[in-house]
Amino acid sequence: MLPRRRALAVATLAVALAAPLAGCSIADKIVGEDPAPVDESPQKARAHIEAYLAAMTKRDTAAGRKLLCPTLVGTFDKTATGEGGDFNKKTKVGPAQVTDVRADGDGQLVTAAILVTPPGGKPTPVGVTFLVTNIDSGWCIAREDRAVVLPSMPAAASPSPSQ
Structure with a gap:
């Protein structure tokens, strides 16, 4: 049971840490900003x-x-x-x-x-x-x-x- 609780705790911690990063600009830095629309x-x-x-x-x-x-x-x-x-x-x-x-x-x-x-x-x-x-x-x-x-x-x- 202990390994299962530990796995659940690690998964919960990973989700808890990832949630604040979702609103961060790290993804923007990796992917880049959306291109500006081109006026044709x-x-x-x-x-x-x-x-x-x-x-x-x-x-x-x-x-x-x-x-x-x-x-x-x-x-x-x-x-x-x-x-x-x-x-x-x-x-x-x-x-x-x-x-x-x-x-x-x-x-x-x-x-x-x-x-x-x-x-x-x-x-x-x-x-x-x-x-x-x-x-x-x-x-x-x-x-x-x-x-x-x-x-x-x-x-x-x-x-x-x-x-």
């Missing part, structure tokens, strides 16, 4: 605008339209292929590249440089800023600011090591 918003917004720029270059209005938030679709349908529209068949668009992505409230401001050649005109570099946001149906372009003429096209950015 900038990458998602960039990819969304890159897809829109590709659609503009190909003059694929259906592909461009799909990337817009529902609030912009009506305006897009009225202006996209008209004079000064992003998808005007007489205007050559390209090359184009994203030059900046910044957080803005619940969305991301994505700036792009685009080389635009109007009918009978010369190629002109313009900068456009888009607001990209994530709504119930997914990522979409919520706003496109008026284009501004740039002094020149920026040099193509080299991809970051994480891309």
